[in-house]
Amino acid sequence: MVMKLHEYQAKDIFAEAGIPVPESRLASSVEEVMEAVEEIGYPAAIKAQVHVGGRGKAGGIKIAMDEDEARQAAEDILGMDLKGYTVDRVLVEAGVDFENELYVGITMDRSEGKPVAMVSTEGGVNIEEVAEETPEAIAREHIDPAFGLHPYQARKVVFEAGIPRDVAFDVASFLTTLYDLYESNDASDIEINPVMITSDRDIVAADAVMNIDDDALFRHDDLAAMEEDAYENDLEAKAGEYGFDYVRLSGNVGIIGNGAGLVMTTLDLVDYFGGEPANFLDIGGGAKAERVANALDMVFSDENVDSVVFNIFGGITRGDEVAKGINEALESFDEIPKPVVVRLAGTNAEEGMEILNTDLVQVEGTLEDAVQRAVKNAQEVSQ
Amino acid sequence: MSIFVDDDTRVVVQGITGGEGKFHTRQMIEYGTNVVAGTSPGKGGQDVDGIPVYDTVEEAVDEEDANASVVFVPPAFAGDAIFEALDTDLDLVVAITEGVPTQDMAKVNKRLSETDTRLIGPNCPGIITPGEAKLGILPGNIFEEGNVGLVSRSGTLTYQVVSNLTERGIGQTTAIGIGGDPIIGTSFVDALEAFENDPDTHAVVMCGEIGGEDEEQAAKYIAENMDTPVAGFIAGRTAPPGKRMGHAGAIVSGSGTGTAESKISALNDAGVPVGDTPNEVADHIEDFL
Numbered sequence: 001m002v003m004k005l006h007e008y009q010a011k012d013i014f015a016e017a018g019i020p021v022p023e024s025r026l027a028s029s030v031e032e033v034m035e036a037v038e039e040i041g042y043p044a045a046i047k048a049q050v051h052v053g054g055r056g057k058a059g060g061i062k063i064a065m066d067e068d069e070a071r072q073a074a075e076d077i078l079g080m081d082l083k084g085y086t087v088d089r090v091l092v093e094a095g096v097d098f099e100n101e102l103y104v105g106i107t108m109d110r111s112e113g114k115p116v117a118m119v120s121t122e123g124g125v126n127i128e129e130v131a132e133e134t135p136e137a138i139a140r141e142h143i144d145p146a147f148g149l150h151p152y153q154a155r156k157v158v159f160e161a162g163i164p165r166d167v168a169f170d171v172a173s174f175l176t177t178l179y180d181l182y183e184s185n186d187a188s189d190i191e192i193n194p195v196m197i198t199s200d201r202d203i204v205a206a207d208a209v210m211n212i213d214d215d216a217l218f219r220h221d222d223l224a225a226m227e228e229d230a231y232e233n234d235l236e237a238k239a240g241e242y243g244f245d246y247v248r249l250s251g252n253v254g255i256i257g258n259g260a261g262l263v264m265t266t267l268d269l270v271d272y273f274g275g276e277p278a279n280f281l282d283i284g285g286g287a288k289a290e291r292v293a294n295a296l297d298m299v300f301s302d303e304n305v306d307s308v309v310f311n312i313f314g315g316i317t318r319g320d321e322v323a324k325g326i327n328e329a330l331e332s333f334d335e336i337p338k339p340v341v342v343r344l345a346g347t348n349a350e351e352g353m354e355i356l357n358t359d360l361v362q363v364e365g366t367l368e369d370a371v372q373r374a375v376k377n378a379q380e381v382s383q
Numbered sequence: 384m385s386i387f388v389d390d391d392t393r394v395v396v397q398g399i400t401g402g403e404g405k406f407h408t409r410q411m412i413e414y415g416t417n418v419v420a421g422t423s424p425g426k427g428g429q430d431v432d433g434i435p436v437y438d439t440v441e442e443a444v445d446e447e448d449a450n451a452s453v454v455f456v457p458p459a460f461a462g463d464a465i466f467e468a469l470d471t472d473l474d475l476v477v478a479i480t481e482g483v484p485t486q487d488m489a490k491v492n493k494r495l496s497e498t499d500t501r502l503i504g505p506n507c508p509g510i511i512t513p514g515e516a517k518l519g520i521l522p523g524n525i526f527e528e529g530n531v532g533l534v535s536r537s538g539t540l541t542y543q544v545v546s547n548l549t550e551r552g553i554g555q556t557t558a559i560g561i562g563g564d565p566i567i568g569t570s571f572v573d574a575l576e577a578f579e580n581d582p583d584t585h586a587v588v589m590c591g592e593i594g595g596e597d598e599e600q601a602a603k604y605i606a607e608n609m610d611t612p613v614a615g616f617i618a619g620r621t622a623p624p625g626k627r628m629g630h631a632g633a634i635v636s637g638s639g640t641g642t643a644e645s646k647i648s649a650l651n652d653a654g655v656p657v658g659d660t661p662n663e664v665a666d667h668i669e670d671f672l
Contacts, residue, residue, distance in 0.1 A: 001627055108485055110565040110595050110632070113492035145489040186486055216484035218459055245629040249621075260563055260629025261537020261592055264618035265661065271621045272659055280622075282629040285520075285538075313542045315508060315522045346542055347522050367543060368660055 002188045002211040006049045008091045009226050010208035013185070017177050020204045024093040033074035034067070036092035042066060043095030046073040050085040054126075058082055063095060084233070096204050101194030102163065103127050103138070104175060106182045108189070115143040115182065117154070117175055119161040123194035149179040170203050171195070185223060186216030235279075235302055242294045244281055251276025253378045254299035254308040254338070258283050258317045266311050266371060273368075275375030278305045286316040292325025300337050306381035308340045309374035311367060312349075319344045319352025330360040339377040343370035385512035385557045386532065386577040386584070387475055387501060388451065392516050395440060395449035395473075396421040397456055397464045399431050403479075404455035407520050408434065411453070414523040416516045419447040444471045451475040453509065453518045461505060462487030469498050477518045478504035478568070488566040495568060502568025506630070508538035508560035521558070529554015531668055532578035532611075534571055535590035536563050536597075536630070540618060540661070544588055547665035553672065556584045563592070563630030571601035579609050586612050586671040588664055589655070591646055593619030594633045598646040606653035614667035615650045615657040617643045 005013075011021045025036035026049070037044045048060030055061050060082045064070035080087050101124030109116040120138040122130045130137050139161035143149045154172040163171050174195070182190050191209040198204060217224045239246030245260065249267075253275045257263040260282050267277040279302060283295050299308050312322050322344060330336055340361045344352045356363065362377075364370035394411070398404040399421025408431060412418050420435055420443035427438035437443045440452060452473055456464040461480040468476040469491070483505045495502050503510055509519010513526040525542055527549045535541040538560050545558060556578070561569050571589060578584045591598035598617065605613050619628055620643040627634040634641065647657045658664035 108489065108565060111597075111600075113489055113566045115486075115489065144493060145486065146493050183486065186484055188485060213485050215458060215482045216486065219484075245627075247623075247626045247628065249623065257539070259537055259539025260633055261535070261540030261590065261618045262543055264537075264592060264622060264628050264633065265540055265543070265616075267622070268618060268620045269660060277621055280626075280628055313539045313546075315538060315542055316520050345546060346525065366662075368662060 001214050003214045003217060003223070003227050004051045005210045005212065005226060006051070006228065007047065007208050008049055010210035011205065013181060013210065014205055014208055017181055019174060019177055020202065021208070022094045022096055022204055022206065024091050026089055027074070027092050028078070028089045030071060030074040030078065033070060033090060033092055037064065037067070037070045040092060040094045044070060045093045045095055046070065046077055047091045047093060048077050048080070048082055048087040049089045049091055050082050050087055052083045052085055055082065060087065096196045096206055097199045098196035099199055100164070100197040102171065102197065103193045104171070104178065104195050105191040105193070106178055106187070106189065109142065112142055114145060115179070117141045117143060117149060117157055117179065119157050119163065119171070119175065121162055127193055143179065148183060149176055151176060164197065166201055167197055167203055174203060186213045186220060187211060188213045235298065238301070239281070239298055242298065244283060244295065244298065246298065247280040248302065249277050249279055250304070251278045252304050252306040252382055253374055254278045254302060254305035256281045256283060256295045256299060256308065257311040258285065258287065258313065262311065262313055266309065266367070269367065269371040270309070270375055273372050273375045275378055278302055287321065289321050289325035289328055292322050293329035296326065296329040296340070305338055307374050307377035308338055309370055310340060310342045311370055312344050312346070314344070314346030314349060316347070318347050319349040320355055323352035323355040326361060327355065327357045331357065336360055339381070341370050341374045341377065343367060384581050384583040385515060386574070386581050387557065387559070388510055388512050388516045388518055390417070390515045392451050392475070392518070393417050393419045393447065393449045394518060395419065395443040395447070395452045397440065397452050397454045397468065399423055399434065399436060399455070400426050400429070401455055401457070405431055407455065408432070410523070411517055414517045416518065419449050440467045440471050444473070449473065451518060452477070454478040454480055454505070456480060458482035458484070462491055465491050465502065466494060469494055469500050472498065473500055476500055476502045476568070477507070477509050478502065479507060479509060479519055481506040483564070485565055488564065492566050492568070503559060504562040504567060506564045507562030507567070508541065510557065510559045512557045513555050519560070521560070525549055526558065527554035530556060530583055530585040530672070532556050532581065532584040532587040533558040533590070534574040534578070534587065535560050536592050536632070537590060537618065540590050544590060544616065544661045544664055547662050548668060551665060551669060553665070553668060556581060563632050565595065565632045571597050572604045575601060575604055575609065575613070579611050584611060586614070586668050588614055588616070588668060590616045590618070592617060592630065592633050593622050593628065593643050593646070594630070594641040596641070599649045602649035602653040602655065605655055612671040613655045614664050614671070615655045616661060616664045617646045617650070617657060619643050
């Protein structure tokens with residue numbers, strides 16, 4: 001998974017590394033926005049700081065030419081709901097008088113197992129559309145992770161992209177700095193769209209996306225401390241506290257299992273048998289009773305859930321531990337909130353079946369039967 | 384026959400004194416795996432259940448003639464452990480560790496390309512040749528000797544499909560979990576090629592999932608190079624774009640690449656039937672045999 005940085009955080013990191021960014025202030029109230037534009041002047045961009053792509057289209061970015069427009073933009077954007085996120089801060093940024101917009105990015109090309117640098121003159125628009133429709137408009141250069149991006153490679157990809165010659169060396173050195181940041185921060189991707197070429201023929205990073213490989217956060221305390229509102233909803237935040245891989249979906253059949261592939265398969269089967277999955281929840285390998293009980297607590301607390309299927313195929317996870325956890329969780333209720341179907345297989349499954357309190361759960365022997373029963377339960381409850 | 388591991392595989396367990404390493408060393412030995420050594424820097428000279436512990440992999444290779452390793456080292460040190468294994472020219476390295484930083488794996492991947500060593504994983508359950516050897520954490524009791532090869536990105540999904548096969552009396556030559564990370568040592572194509580060249584493997588199960596293009600590349604390989612019949616399964620049909628489903632590699636990107644549909648249609652085009660359920664995969668395999 002990745003840890004997303006906000007634009008203002010990424011720009012702080014860029015600025016420290018010597019990459020030019022527009023003058024800006026972070027503001028969390030209309031008053032603060034007005035103070036910021038006072039200092040920065042007009043035109044000014046007011047930009048929502050939320051982890052949402054396509055902020056501009058969704059109304060999260062506005063350009064203000066004067067005080068009235070700035071106040072209006074601040075009132076409109078602060079507190080607005082942007083694809084499920086509430087905007088509580090905006091970046092107030094000096095407008096840039098630009099002539100061209102470029103795209104510059106570095107990401108991991110998983111099919112090559114190498115980072116790749118990308119440069120295009122088609123900046124300022126949806127780069128995924130460009131990649132799809134005119135892939136030749138994006139120049140690419142793979143990077144040997146043992147040596148990093150050689151300066152000649154940075155120049156090569158910049159020339160290939162057709163960057164105007166008077167700023168080509170600037171963009172190349174910009175790219176070299178970006179790769180250094182990518183490597184030293186364990187980024188999974190860095191993207192600047194657009195890089196603006198100003199009327200003075202300077203280059204400026206007008207936007208900034210930087211995501212960090214969260215498996216590497218153990219060696220980046222400074223970055224880990226920057227994590228903010230990572231979760232889309234309270235349930236996902238709760239899953240984060242419990243340490244579960246959890247994704248909330250829109251259906252009503254709650255799903256708990258072990259191992260990403262098998263949990264995905266359980267979701268697919270719920271769909272295949274006519275139900276709708278409410279979530280993906282992987283308790284991981286080797287889960288003990290408490291973790292199992294936490295998983296049930298998670299799924300029960302989702303009001304969309306009408307029925308639950310618990311599917312465990314034990315390798316390092318033991319059936320007896322799972323059964324103990326299910327009993328503990330369910331015995332604490334006077335009435336079971338939602339019907340639970342359990343299927344246990346693999347390591348210590350037989351021991352688990354002996355322990356399991358079958359007054360509280362429905363037991364099925366196969367994955368298919370368990371899923372079908374849970375789907376049926378959900379249909380009965382929701383009728 | 385089998386692929387990659389058999390009776391002659393001599394295993395060194397990297398991280399043998401840790402909780403996971405110790406537990407699974409016992410399980411591997413119980414299964415009949417020839418575990419000849421373990422490593423744990425600073426604990427050379429000790430032993431775990433009679434298995435000698437060395438400070439370095441090099442010593443384990445020199446003293447005990449190990450030719451394969453299993454890595455149970457925590458994620459922060461796993462990249463280093465794999466480098467150490469690669470530098471001793473082992474035939475096979477199986478990295479179980481989950482959560483290895485991707486950039487560490489990019490560097491490992493580069494070094495790997497300069498060696499003759501095969502790396503399986505990381506973030507995988509390992510590999511088993513039923514009746515001969517198990518390197519990893521797969522539950523040995525669900526497997527049976529037979530003629531079906533199995534390669535999968537996921538651990539527990541592998542167990543599910545294997546049990547569907549074993550219940551029908553269909554055994555396995557070798558089963559490999561290649562791992563759910565974006566950068567892994569052994570791809571579907573590598574495993575399929577080995578199964579194609581194994582005369583005892585009469586059919587192959589391939590369990591893929593959303594994310595990346597490995598399944599599409601595998602489909603191309605199957606169409607062009609394989610006579611052995613393959614049946615497939617793809618997990619993640621209901622996964623919404625942009626949401627990572629547990630595995631770091633299991634994500635449908637915003638632009639729609641890595642979808643289950645694209646993988647299923649690539650496999651179907653290559654003549655590979657794809658089951659709607661794990662049990663249907665076993666149906667297809669039964670038809671092949």
